[in-house]
Amino acid sequence: MSDAALVRARRPHWHWGWIAPPVLAAALLAGICIGETRIPLETVIKVLGARIFGMDLGVDRIDAGIIWSYRASRAVVAACCGTGLALSGVVLQALLRNALADPYLLGISAGASTGAVAVTVAGLGAGAISLSAGAFAGAVLAFALVAILARAAGGGPGMQAAGVIVLAGIAGSQLFNALTAFIIAKSANAEQARGIMFWLLGNLSGVRWDDALVAVPAAFGGLGICLWFIRALDAFTFGADSAAALGVPVRQVQVILIAATALVTACMVSMVGSIGFVGLVIPHAMRFVVGVRHGRLVPASALAGAVFLIASDIISRVLIPGQVLPIGVITALVGAPAFALILIRGGRGT
Amino acid sequence: MILEAQDLGWSVSGADIVDGVCLSVREGETLGLIGPNGSGKSSLLKMLAGIRRPGRGQVRLDGRPMADMGQRAIAQNIALVEQQADTGNRITVRDAVELGRTPWLSALQPWSSQDDAIVGRALDDVGMGHMAGRYWHTLSGGERQRVHIARALAQEPRILMLDEPTNHLDIHHQLSILHLVRALPVTVVVALHDLNQAMDCDRIAVMSGGRLMDQGAPDAVLTETILSEIFDVRARFLTDPVDGARIMRFQSGDRATPGIAAGRATTPDFPYLAKTKVAT
Numbered sequence: 001m002s003d004a005a006l007v008r009a010r011r012p013h014w015h016w017g018w019i020a021p022p023v024l025a026a027a028l029l030a031g032i033c034i035g036e037t038r039i040p041l042e043t044v045i046k047v048l049g050a051r052i053f054g055m056d057l058g059v060d061r062i063d064a065g066i067i068w069s070y071r072a073s074r075a076v077v078a079a080c081c082g083t084g085l086a087l088s089g090v091v092l093q094a095l096l097r098n099a100l101a102d103p104y105l106l107g108i109s110a111g112a113s114t115g116a117v118a119v120t121v122a123g124l125g126a127g128a129i130s131l132s133a134g135a136f137a138g139a140v141l142a143f144a145l146v147a148i149l150a151r152a153a154g155g156g157p158g159m160q161a162a163g164v165i166v167l168a169g170i171a172g173s174q175l176f177n178a179l180t181a182f183i184i185a186k187s188a189n190a191e192q193a194r195g196i197m198f199w200l201l202g203n204l205s206g207v208r209w210d211d212a213l214v215a216v217p218a219a220f221g222g223l224g225i226c227l228w229f230i231r232a233l234d235a236f237t238f239g240a241d242s243a244a245a246l247g248v249p250v251r252q253v254q255v256i257l258i259a260a261t262a263l264v265t266a267c268m269v270s271m272v273g274s275i276g277f278v279g280l281v282i283p284h285a286m287r288f289v290v291g292v293r294h295g296r297l298v299p300a301s302a303l304a305g306a307v308f309l310i311a312s313d314i315i316s317r318v319l320i321p322g323q324v325l326p327i328g329v330i331t332a333l334v335g336a337p338a339f340a341l342i343l344i345r346g347g348r349g350t
Numbered sequence: 351m352i353l354e355a356q357d358l359g360w361s362v363s364g365a366d367i368v369d370g371v372c373l374s375v376r377e378g379e380t381l382g383l384i385g386p387n388g389s390g391k392s393s394l395l396k397m398l399a400g401i402r403r404p405g406r407g408q409v410r411l412d413g414r415p416m417a418d419m420g421q422r423a424i425a426q427n428i429a430l431v432e433q434q435a436d437t438g439n440r441i442t443v444r445d446a447v448e449l450g451r452t453p454w455l456s457a458l459q460p461w462s463s464q465d466d467a468i469v470g471r472a473l474d475d476v477g478m479g480h481m482a483g484r485y486w487h488t489l490s491g492g493e494r495q496r497v498h499i500a501r502a503l504a505q506e507p508r509i510l511m512l513d514e515p516t517n518h519l520d521i522h523h524q525l526s527i528l529h530l531v532r533a534l535p536v537t538v539v540v541a542l543h544d545l546n547q548a549m550d551c552d553r554i555a556v557m558s559g560g561r562l563m564d565q566g567a568p569d570a571v572l573t574e575t576i577l578s579e580i581f582d583v584r585a586r587f588l589t590d591p592v593d594g595a596r597i598m599r600f601q602s603g604d605r606a607t608p609g610i611a612a613g614r615a616t617t618p619d620f621p622y623l624a625k626t627k628v629a630t
């Protein structure tokens with residue numbers, strides 16, 4: 001390879017700037033078109049043209065309402081959640097040097113659910129705390145608890161530590177899920193409880209444009225932070241001491257990135273409930289495609305996460321005619337086997 | 351003085367791991383750090399390299415307290431090759447060495463062809479250029495060690511710190527790495543176990559039980575008395591008939607290793623520190 005070719009090969013992440021918009025647009029359009037009732041692409045494009053560019057293309061008002069208010073906002077939020085959760089996985093896996101780190105497995109999602117439920121149902125903070133703030137507090141609390149537990153149980157690098165932290169995550173998830181159930185049983189009426197249980201499994205049906213106003217900045221903010229820290233994330237390859245020796249202010253980077261992860265996860269959970277395995281499946285799949293360097297992994301995971309969640313949402317709507325499955329069921333159906341695969345491969349030390 | 355440790359100390363739950371170390375490193379010299387297992391060499395190196403905050407005392411780089419410097423600025427001056435650093439990630443040799451450029455890059459300062467050249471040179475310097483595309487997990491222990499050293503070289507430091515760099519290396523690569531390191535126009539602090547290799551350093555510092563026992567020219571420091579007291583070996587000095595160099599030959603000492611000889615009384619903490627010889 002010539003020097004120039006090498007340089008080009010070293011900066012492949014610029015390509016993603018070109019691939020991402022068309023792929024994302026295609027996924028969003030598919031998410032809008034496909035559903036219980038299939039809407040022709042032409043109609044969708046007309047409605048979007050009318051809403052975004054103010055063109056008068058003569059579209060049916062009802063179609064326009066469904067497309068714009070329900071499907072479009074839903075697809076956008078799904079994409080943002082996918083991006084946010086996938087990036088959370090990338091960050092946690094890099095910082096903890098642990099192939100199994102994921103906001104869902106580490107109990108961060110469960111903590112966020114508890115926080116959200118405590119605010120909405122139990123009325124914690126008497127209206128002064130927003131749903132997202134409650135979810136964030138829960139997420140941070142859960143992560144802190146799991147981290148303390150994992151450390152007390154004795155960490156260290158390698159697969160054994162991976163096991164320890166996942167066990168701690170399970171303990172944390174169980175605890176926070178139990179707390180959530182307790183809060184619901186104590187404070188919610190039957191109607192509320194049903195709604196919450198459905199929401200907890202991951203559900204995008206209640207999503208509107210208001211949510212997108214939170215989701216879009218959260219996803220892009222998360223992506224921006226990750227891109228800013230790609231070299232630092234790479235530097236953790238040989239551990240925290242090695243990262244420090246390479247000039248990374250380890251403590252500061254850990255705090256910023258983990259807080260960002262908790263915040264993004266909390267935002268997503270407070271809108272759509274806890275959707276599992278996205279942060280696990282997407283980064284691992286992308287490592288196969290683009291390798292482990294974060295310069296490529298971060299943009300690739302952001303894009304793939306968005307597409308994956310839109311696809312899961314479509315499947316959740318069409319799999320059983322006339323019934324919408326919680327999206328968490330779909331991601332778990334894909335994620336659990338992937339989890340098993342990672343365990344098996346991890347045992348062989350790759 | 352390029353690097354200065356003043357009354358450096360670090361302790362874990364009450365036990366002093368490093369205690370009251372005062373050490374000066376001169377620009378351009380190669381300083382060898384020797385001492386038995388667990389004597390605090392790695393801990394001291396980590397503090398000198400600015401990746402572990404000292405519990406007591408301070409480290410000065412070019413006269414500036416390191417505590418006032420950013421991690422990045424420190425890393426532009428000092429590179430550390432750790433004793434043990436491994437990864438489960440599927441990275442290539444070249445990826446691993448490229449990490450060495452981290453302190454010189456930022457989100458706004460992207461990778462350049464100059465960085466490529468530096469990485470390529472570092473790989474060639476340790477004789478790993480032909481393996482640049484190999485995956486980390488396929489490398490042997492010695493090959494990994496050489497990649498770690500290449501990463502430190504790619505960091506273009508003024509001070510290179512190496513924690514037992516010749517571990518895992520075959521004799522040819524031991525000599526070529528040490529030769530390479532000495533030929534570099536940088537200051538080197540190197541922890542070594544092979545005392546004959548330590549003889550080639552400009553100066554030697556001896557650690558024992560977390561304390562700096564002695565420092566100075568190799569001939570002055572590596573004496574029969576010190577070797578016997580600190581390492582518990584009997585040393586005899588031979589002279590190479592070809593070039594007149596001094597070579598040490600060792601026999602195990604008279605004191606038993608604590609814990610191995612049952613029923614033998616040993617000084618509780620650090621038997622090496624016993625001022626009076628147990629037996630001669």
Ligand SMILES: Nc1ncnc2c1ncn2[C@@H]1O[C@H](COP(=O)(O)OP(=O)(O)OP(=O)(O)O)[C@@H](O)[C@H]1O
Pocket residue numbers: 362367385386387388389390391392393394433
């Ligand atoms: N984080 C830690 N927690 C507790 N004890 C520690 C820690 N780090 C080091 N020690 C202890 O401090 C002592 C010195 O360790 P260090 O690694 O500095 O020794 P060393 O001189 O490099 O030994 P070796 O020749 O075996 O590499 C050892 O007894 C070790 O067990």
Ligand SMILES: [Mg+2]
Pocket residue numbers: 391392393433513
């Ligand atoms: Mg050591």
